Every structure is written in structure tokens, then in C-alpha cells.
Amino acid sequence: MKKLASVFLMLSMVLAVGCGSEEATAPEVVVEETVVEDEVATGEVAPEDAGEDEAVAEVAPEDAGEDEAVAEVASEETTPEEAVAEVAPEEATPEEAVAEDAPEEATPEEAIKTTYVKQVKGFGGELEVETEIVDGKIVSVTVLNHSETAGIGEPATTEMPARIVEKQSYMVDGVTGATSTSNAIKEAVRLSLEESGADLSKYEVAPEEVVLTQAETETTDVVIVGAGMSGLMAAYEIYETDPDVNFIVVEKLDKIGGSIYGTSGVMYAGDSFAHEATGTEPSTSQDILEWFEEATGEDLNDDVIHTVFSQSRSEETVDMLAEYGAPFLDTLELTTPYNEKLHYVSIDGKGTGMQAFLEKLVEENPIDIRLNTKATALLTDENAVTGIVVEDETSSYEIQADVVILATGGFGSNPEMMELYAPEYADGFIFTNPGATGDGFILTEDLNVNKVGYGTMGPIAASDKKGLIPTSFMINANGQRFVNEKTTGPFSQRAVAEQPDQIAFVIADSSAEDLTPYESAVEKGTAQKYDSIEELAKGINVDVENLTKEIEAYNLAVENNQSPGFDLPVEKATPILKAPFYAQDVTIRVNGTFTSLEINGDLQVVNADGEVIDGLVAAGELTVGNVYTKRTPGGGFGISYAGNSGRAAAQTALEMIKE
Ligand SMILES: Cc1cc2nc3c(=O)[nH]c(=O)nc-3n(C[C@H](O)[C@H](O)[C@H](O)COP(=O)(O)OP(=O)(O)OC[C@H]3O[C@@H](n4cnc5c(N)ncnc54)[C@H](O)[C@@H]3O)c2cc1C
Incomplete structure (x- = not known):
């Protein structure tokens, strides 16, 4: 019996250190959980005040068999095999497992160390990651604490540990759209392996390179790049206006919505049900123009302001969303205390309410949206854009289109572009969505397009x-x-x-x-x-x-x-x-960036010579610098600009197709 209890204690300790080193120094806690009290009373385990050395000295007599140990450890949830797997590889006795782990000169504490906790920097802040390494095997990876964004970085906190344990490598593929979080977890595991004295090269199995197949070229009328608010509103504007027009939306992340989930869900409305309900005077694009120029002290693009913020356009955007079931509240608030004419409406549930609504919209009114599909280049013919090249998880192909609508959002999540275009803000807390990596700038690099506007939105x-x-x-x-x-x-x-x-x-x-x-x-x-x-x-x-x-x-x-x-x-x-x-x-x-592609009043992208680039229209945050610079003129102008400009871009695209 003594033999059994002693071996069990050692195993308990090996398991216990997997849960935190403090537990390893308190064997009585482990014993209490699994051994009945009178056995403890025999005094065969380390006494309460025993130091860790004493506890180790007490355990593992040489002749303890693995079977006995396993029998004792197995709990209701764990099969004996699982219990063994957690502690040591099949052939190893528990003693060997510990001995193999221990460096030559190891002190007893080092000999049983199997758990490593590392703090690493993720996207939203610090992550605390615990890695359990037993006998050179990555037994478990657990993210103990993090402040990654729900629905974006957060999935990587469970997905990455699973991938790393499965592949026994920290060089696994990251989770789409959560690169920073994925990299942080990989780094924590690498640091843990390094500390454990493991030979890192054994864990550096590069992820299998995916060779993309070349898929057939597709042809459509309009292709929309990005499924944030602007891309989605462009898509549903076409869907509603002309059912005969074919269009495809490509979204590089595995979900739609872009920045929406993180917002307060408020959007400027020139006129709306809430104006009527509260007896409030509607506002016009002229009111907007005057206010924006006063607020920023800049001469802005009047044409774009009148197109995007015409009273009817912004009223129709709110109506369209409401008809599709957007959960608007009845309230109407001033967008800024400095201007009494401009108001915003609010969504119940704020950004997450809006995100849920958009997901439902897409589910109930199916359109051709391709997730995990990134536009990697524009197809061009002389000075005209004729489509895009895309990559999805398995293939690369071309989509030829009469019109390309770029709705790729801003560049806040691209540190190099932040340094280049918004250096004053580069060290701020970046809350932009992971897809906001400035792809609109990259895609148009060879088209000689002017950049306009400066600054960022956010509180x-x-x-x-x-x-x-x-x-x-x-x-x-x-x-x-x-x-x-x-x-x-x-x-x-x-x-x-x-x-x-x-x-x-x-x-x-x-x-x-x-x-x-x-x-x-x-x-x-x-x-x-x-x-x-x-x-x-x-x-x-x-x-x-x-x-x-x-x-x-x-x-x-x-x-x-x-x-x-x-x-x-x-x-x-x-x-x-x-x-x-x-x-x-x-x-x-x-929360967003202003520097943008220059567009004209029809939201067509123009080059540095002021010439329209045929076949190319742009909307949303990618173009917001045409109407805001330095500061957002109040609350609710980001979402409404995205929605209204998406719809306006779609109308231009429909006109272009007719020509
Ligand atoms: C935290 C936060 C709070 C905010 N709060 C408010 C608020 O309360 N009120 C307000 O009015 N505004 C707010 N804003 C701003 C507003 O949400 C955005 O300006 C607006 O939603 C931008 O929409 P968008 O469609 O232009 O861009 P995004 O929402 O960025 O969408 C662009 C989409 O394009 C995809 N994409 C990018 N490149 C490619 C490519 N190469 N291929 C395929 N897809 C690509 C991206 O993955 C993304 O899904 C907030 C923003 C944030 C981040």
C-alpha cells in the first residue's frame, strides 16, 4: 500500500504541475482530491509543511509499476490510456518521464517542471499563455487571459492551441483574420519550448505549403471587394435595383461586417422615421458640407458630400436597413453638441446588434458572397480596370467584370501604413478590424491615384x-x-x-x-x-x-x-x-483611418492627372478622406458614410454597365 500511495503521489504531482507550479508544492491538495482521507492519515504522503524537495524525496520508489499508478489516477472522465497519455508516452514509466524531462544537473524542482506561463502581446493587449510540455511533448496549450476582440481575435485563443497540440509544432497556420493573436500564441509556445530546453528544430515543422490550383476564370457584371458596411450596401443596392445584374462579393475574412461589430451602432440620418416621430427638422447635405468644413477648417470635396449625404440618400439607407429588419431604436440624438441640425439614429444592441442584423440579412436574402476570398490584384487593360485576381483557401482565379467596386476599408491594422500615413496616431490603441490592412491602396499601387485626407477616427x-x-x-x-x-x-x-x-x-x-x-x-x-x-x-x-x-x-x-x-x-x-x-x-x-483614394462625385477613382480610371469605383472608409480630414465631425458619420457611399457606388456601377 505504501508503494502504491507513493507512486500515486508522484503522478499526482506531475499532473498537478500541469495546472500550475504552486500546486506542485502542495501535494496534500492533490491527494485530497483522489485519495480517501484515512489513506492520507497513514502519513505516507509528504507532511503539510514539507517543502517541495521533501515531497519529491518522498515519492516514486523504484519498483512502482505503471499499471498501479494508472489505476490510481484514472478518474470518471479519464480513461486509463488518456491518463497515461497525459503523463508520459506509451513506453515510458512515470519515473522515466520525469527523468527524461530533467536536464543533467537538474534540481528536483526543475526535474518536474512541465508547465510554462508566458505573457505575449496580441492584437488587443497582453495574452497569458500556459504551455504544458511533458517528455518533449506539447501536451496542452491554454490561453489563460486575453483581451482579444470577440468574434475576431478571440477564436484564435482556442483554435491555435488545438492546432499546435495536434501538429506538435508552433509553426502552424494562423487563424484567418487573427494574425496578431495567432502569432502571439505561437511565440508563447516557442518561448516555453525554449525554456524547457527542448530542441526547437523539432517543433519548427513549417506548415505544409498550400499549392493553390488555378481555377477557371469567371465573368460577372460587377465585383465588389470587401463585405463590410459599404460593400454589403453596394451589393444590396444592386440586388434591389436590378435583379438582372450579376455581381459577386469577395471577402478575405471568414465573416462579413468588417468594423461593424465594434461600433456604437449609431448612424447619421438626414431624415428618418425618428425625425418624424420626434418632430425634428431633417438636415441636408448642404448642412453637412457647411458643418464639416467648419469643423475641419478644410476645403472638402463638395461633390462627394452632396452625393453621399443627400437627404434622400441617407433617408433611403436608413429605410432600406429598417425594411430588412435592422433593429433601430426610436431615439434621435445630436451627432455633436456643436451643431444642432445633424442627428443620428441608433441600433438596438449597438455594433453587435448591427453585426447580427447583417448576418441575418445575408442569410435571408442570399447573394453571391465568397468568404476567405482575397482580391490580390486588379486586372487592367491599358487605363481601364477589367476585374480582379482572387485567392481562396485552395485556388486562385480571375473574375472579369465590367466594374470593380473597392470597399476594402481603412489601413489601421497595417502598422507600416499607420507609420506612413498617420504617424501621429501609430502608437495609439488600434481598434480597427483585422481586415483593415490598406488593401485598397495596395491594389491600386500601379494606377497613380492621389491620396486625400489625414487623421483617424476614434475617441x-x-x-x-x-x-x-x-x-x-x-x-x-x-x-x-x-x-x-x-x-x-x-x-x-x-x-x-x-x-x-x-x-x-x-x-x-x-x-x-x-x-x-x-x-x-x-x-x-x-x-x-x-x-x-x-x-x-x-x-x-x-x-x-x-x-x-x-x-x-x-x-x-x-x-x-x-x-x-x-x-x-x-x-x-x-x-x-x-x-x-x-x-x-x-x-x-x-477606430478608423481617413487617408483615402481620391474619387469624384460619382465615386469613380481618379488618377493623379484627374482622369477617371475606367471600371473602378470605390466606397466606404477607403474613400472617407474625401469628406473628412483631421477629425470626424461627430458621431455616426462612419457607418452612414459607408452605407450611403456603398449604395452610391452601386448606382454608378449600374450606370456604367448601361453605357
Ligand atoms: C471600434 C470601432 C467603433 C466605431 N464606431 C462607430 C460608430 O459608432 N459610428 C460610426 O458611424 N462609425 C463607427 N466606426 C467606423 C465605422 O464602423 C467604419 O467607418 C465603417 O464600418 C467602415 O465600413 P467599410 O465597409 O468601409 O470598411 P470595413 O468595415 O473595414 O470593411 C471592409 C471589408 O473589406 C475586407 N477586405 C479588405 N481587403 C480585402 C481584400 N483584398 N479582398 C477581400 N476583402 C477585403 C475586410 O476584411 C473588411 O471585411 C467605428 C469603427 C470601429 C473599428
């Missing part, structure tokens, strides 16, 4: 990418306010981008009844708490005199029932009076 956030602490007091590195803190995210994002070194802080006092958000930010380390303004200024390295003056002026204005400046309404101001005080670092978040 500001705390250093953990989450919301900021509640306050209406924000300062720059000089201790001075610079914007209406209650304006929409895009306005404050650009305002922060324009501050010296892009440094900004929000500051709050302790007047709020519920201090939970402040205290939990302090606990998470995203905010700091100070007993005085002097200490706070010192803590965040801001000139104390400037800050004190700024606070005094702000508090005085509020006391006199006046706006403290920058159009911040006095009723929304939050005076800084009562200690302790909280300060939080402000960071920029990037």
Missing part, C-alpha cells in the same frame, strides 16, 4: 483602453484645458492628438457620491489618487501654478453659473474642490 480612453473616470476637467502637459470635455469622442481625440507630445490627463475630485469608478481605476493602476493639488501636479509632472490657476478659473466660472470655457455647458462641469483628487492618463484610440 479617447484610459490606459487600459477602457472608459475614462467620470469628470469634465481635462488638461494637457502644461496644466491647461484645451477642449470641451463633454464633446464627442472624435473631437476630443483630435484635440488630444494636437497637444504637446499628445499628453493629456483627466482630473476629478471626491465630490461624487459614489467613488467606486475612481477607486477601482486606482486599484487597476489606471488612475492615481493624491491628497492635494500640489501633490497631484508633482505626480503627473505638470506645472503646479498653471494647474492651480486653471482649476481656480474653472471653479469660479461654475460658481457664477457660467461655462468654464470651450463651450462646456456649466451644468456638465465638475469643479475640482474636494480632496482626495484623482488623475488619469488619457490615450488615443483609433
